[in-house]
């Protein structure tokens with residue numbers, strides 16, 4: 245039997261197994277845990293309709309997050325709100341590495357914002373770095389996963405070694421931490437040659453006060469890029 249036929253048979257068996265399991269263990273909504281019907285995936289219709297898109301224009305975003313004169317474009321897709329489906333999806337993606345949640349978030353991002361139009365001129369993509377200890381513990385950096393997805397869409401390289409995170413700070417979505425104090429001097433340029441004279445797209449997942457993002461952008465800026473733009477998954481409303 246050739247390899248293609250074996251692969252086809254494995255896919256068939258897998259699909260049958262999934263359908264069989266769905267009869268006894270129907271998939272449930274990630275957020276409200278209700279059984280999903282055939283037309284629903286990951287979220288039920290009600291939770292899906294509770295995903296709120298960010299509505300700030302780019303200039304307002306730059307002003308609010310202190311990035312005027314530092315960045316060219318600044319786009320955010322969702323409003324992040326505790327207890328709502330967006331929090332569930334982002335937490336599943338960010339802390340558990342749930343691929344389906346990440347895929348849904350990225351699919352919706354690409355449907356909602358024409359990133360090709362905005363970022364077709366960029367040279368490289370830099371995901372918000374994660375401290376090596378945090379990455380080792382989680383096994384992944386969610387911003388890197390997002391960056392790889394965007395890199396594929398735009399056909400641009402993802403650079404993970406240009407900037408490093410030197411201090412291990414608490415997550416921006418952890419409530420009650422002193423975020424401003426926590427981010428001073430966190431990032432360092434590791435390889436300025438990667439950034440120099442290039443148009444850089446920085447990718448982050450959730451922004452709160454933006455201190456982390458601002459510090460990361462300022463660190464990139466020190467390495468003399470030609471331009472910087474920013475793409476964020478969600479902003480805390």
Ligand SMILES: [Zn+2]
Pocket residue numbers: 273274275276277278287288289290291292
């Ligand atoms: Zn639901």
